[in-house]
Amino acid sequence: MHTDFIGFSSLKMYSRTAINRVVIVLIILLGSYRSQAQDAAKGKELYSTLCQQCHAVTDEKVIGPGLKGINQRRDEAWLIKWIKNPQAMISSGDAYATALYAKYQPVVMQSFPDLSDDDIKNILAHVEAANAAPAGGDAPGVGAQAGGGAQAAASESPSGLFTVVLVALLVVMLLVLGVLLVLVTILSKAVAPAPGVETTEQTKSFSQRLKDITGNSALRSIVLWLFVFVVIKQTFDGLYSVGVSQGYAPKQPIAFSHKLHAGQYQVNCNYCHTAVYKGKLATIPSANICMNCHGEIKRESPEIQKIYKAIETDTPIEWVRVHNLPDLAYFNHAQHTNVGQVQCQTCHGEVEKMEVMEQRSSLTMGWCIDCHRKTEVATKDNAYYDKLVALHKKGSKEPLRVANIGGLECSKCHF
Amino acid sequence: MKFTRLNRSLLLMAAAMLTITACKRGHDNPGTQYAPNMYEPVGYEPYKQEEGFKTPYTDKGTKGTALWLPVKGTVSRRNYNTGFGEGDTTTKDLMIYNIPADSIEISERALVNPVPLTEKTLAEGKEYYTRFCQHCHGETGKGDGLVAAQYKGVPNYGGMSGMKEGHIFHVITHGRGRMWPHGSQITPEDRWKIVHYVRKLQTGG
Numbered sequence: 001m002h003t004d005f006i007g008f009s010s011l012k013m014y015s016r017t018a019i020n021r022v023v024i025v026l027i028i029l030l031g032s033y034r035s036q037a038q039d040a041a042k043g044k045e046l047y048s049t050l051c052q053q054c055h056a057v058t059d060e061k062v063i064g065p066g067l068k069g070i071n072q073r074r075d076e077a078w079l080i081k082w083i084k085n086p087q088a089m090i091s092s093g094d095a096y097a098t099a100l101y102a103k104y105q106p107v108v109m110q111s112f113p114d115l116s117d118d119d120i121k122n123i124l125a126h127v128e129a130a131n132a133a134p135a136g137g138d139a140p141g142v143g144a145q146a147g148g149g150a151q152a153a154a155s156e157s158p159s160g161l162f163t164v165v166l167v168a169l170l171v172v173m174l175l176v177l178g179v180l181l182v183l184v185t186i187l188s189k190a191v192a193p194a195p196g197v198e199t200t201e202q203t204k205s206f207s208q209r210l211k212d213i214t215g216n217s218a219l220r221s222i223v224l225w226l227f228v229f230v231v232i233k234q235t236f237d238g239l240y241s242v243g244v245s246q247g248y249a250p251k252q253p254i255a256f257s258h259k260l261h262a263g264q265y266q267v268n269c270n271y272c273h274t275a276v277y278k279g280k281l282a283t284i285p286s287a288n289i290c291m292n293c294h295g296e297i298k299r300e301s302p303e304i305q306k307i308y309k310a311i312e313t314d315t316p317i318e319w320v321r322v323h324n325l326p327d328l329a330y331f332n333h334a335q336h337t338n339v340g341q342v343q344c345q346t347c348h349g350e351v352e353k354m355e356v357m358e359q360r361s362s363l364t365m366g367w368c369i370d371c372h373r374k375t376e377v378a379t380k381d382n383a384y385y386d387k388l389v390a391l392h393k394k395g396s397k398e399p400l401r402v403a404n405i406g407g408l409e410c411s412k413c414h415f
Numbered sequence: 416m417k418f419t420r421l422n423r424s425l426l427l428m429a430a431a432m433l434t435i436t437a438c439k440r441g442h443d444n445p446g447t448q449y450a451p452n453m454y455e456p457v458g459y460e461p462y463k464q465e466e467g468f469k470t471p472y473t474d475k476g477t478k479g480t481a482l483w484l485p486v487k488g489t490v491s492r493r494n495y496n497t498g499f500g501e502g503d504t505t506t507k508d509l510m511i512y513n514i515p516a517d518s519i520e521i522s523e524r525a526l527v528n529p530v531p532l533t534e535k536t537l538a539e540g541k542e543y544y545t546r547f548c549q550h551c552h553g554e555t556g557k558g559d560g561l562v563a564a565q566y567k568g569v570p571n572y573g574g575m576s577g578m579k580e581g582h583i584f585h586v587i588t589h590g591r592g593r594m595w596p597h598g599s600q601i602t603p604e605d606r607w608k609i610v611h612y613v614r615k616l617q618t619g620g
Contacts, residue, residue, distance in 0.1 A: 062567050062568065226432075242446070356442075
């Protein structure tokens with residue numbers, strides 16, 4: 001780093017001054033350019049972070065009005081004043097501002113006091129430029145649509161491809177079968193004995209051959225044992241499944257998709273199941289939580305209309321309970337999610353991929369105990385466990401597991 | 416065709432095997448319960464809806480529910496004096512939070528964050544922000560959450576460096592503009608922790 005000789009460093013000095021000069025010239029040039037035509041590229045950046053959430057560059061209304069032709073509609077000074085503080089403009093009784101408020105109330109545009117006049121001019125230049133070049137102007141909307149289309153195609157294509165492959169396989173198999181049949185007939189003709197010479201095999205009737213097969217004692221005993229095995233296995237499986245609802249996925253009164261909400265849009269489980277970190281139950285969301293989004297979007301969907309109806313008539317939505325631990329066992333969500341830091345998916349499976357909610361785990365006592373034996377207690381950053389961990393370390397080299405703190409005690413869950 | 420007795424029984428066995436193994440419980444069927452008396456709760460479980468339950472909701476639908484609204488005039492414990500003060504706590508009475516939804520100016524003026532700003536409360540605020548806000552407001556508050564693309568109109572925290580804490584608390588509690596009230600989902604204490612984190616995002620600190 002520090003070994004460069006004098007000649008080189010002087011060269012560097014020279015180049016640095018040259019660069020400085022170029023930069024100064026560039027800045028001057030840019031400044032003059034900006035004073036004439038606004039920097040639409042800079043405006044685009046600001047627009048996408050600050051404006052796009054509520055405004056489209058086209059004349060389409062999103063939350064606020066579409067911005068196409070905004071520079072013709074209002075003069076620049078008014079726009080700058082408005083963008084910096086819309087509320088003050090409305091309060092001051094500006095005719096256009098109050099008319100805007102009347103049209104779009106109760107939403108008032110956010111004020112942007114931090115934006116400089118130049119910033120606002122840049123944004124307006126971007127809106128102008130986006131509309132001047134039709135392809136560029138429509139790009140966001142078209143892009144979004146194309147993206148959506150591609151996504152839809154992508155989600156459809158696997159099943160489409162699958163069908164095609166299946167049909168192709170079927171055709172190939174039928175062809176092979178045909179060829180084989182032809183081969184068999186040709187071969188059997190070729191090796192057919194001369195007429196007149198009778199073989200016993202050929203003349204034997206179907207029932208005769210069946211009798212031969214069933215007369216085989218080895219085969220008979222195999223079938224018999226197989227039968228005994230299947231019956232025993234089915235009996236035990238049947239008995240073990242008593243009281244186990246694994247795979248239970250009832251039809252719900254509203255076709256709510258966890259895959260869409262928790263998967264695609266990654267809404268946190270806790271957003272709807274509000275008590276999952278605080279209470280015994282994870283709680284089923286009340287309709288007002290649905291309304292946090294669906295008061296505004298997808299209101300026309302027939303499934304969401306059902307929620308509106310429930311609210312209007314003040315009748316509870318009768319969701320069907322999927323996970324139901326028997327009353328003889330005590331379970332507390334907060335204990336597991338908050339203190340134990342167990343992920344929801346550990347017990348409930350990949351809910352974010354479920355179109356219809358399903359019970360993935362068996363919820364048997366064996367299943368509980370198994371996890372209690374294996375799982376290490378989340379002692380990190382929890383002073384409550386400090387002394388316990390120290391004590392445990394004295395007697396054992398194994399980490400502190402749930403089983404060590406009474407996770408296998410009967411009365412812990414059955415009382 | 417003549418079958419021997421053995422053949423007939425063999426055929427029967429095969430049929431029986433097929434029948435036994437072919438049966439699968441339907442997705443709508445929770446299966447059999449042994450001794451349902453032990454399974455069904457004796458007391459009222461939350462959310463239980465039953466024909467003939469005599470509750471305030473009975474006349475609204477066919478079934479009554481075990482969930483009742485609190486008696487009029489009662490104040491939920493979490494809205495009462497929570498006594499923060501030492502460490503994570505404050506001595507301020509949280510009853511002040513019953514500010515009407517349309518009086519955001521009062522909240523801006525009167526409410527000060529009672530939760531002290533520490534590393535711990537800020538980390539908790541971030542956690543709650545992730546759970547309750549992020550899908551719309553985005554990880555860094557740019558309004559670019561996955562839901563925001565559908566929902567539209569989620570603001571960028573960028574231009575809000577001068578916002579009052581009481582304002583944020585009021586908006587979480589009662590909603591504003593396109594945002595609906597989230598007071599039922601988050602306790603006041605947790606809301607204040609979120610306020611800490613939102614302020615951090617707004618000021619870029």
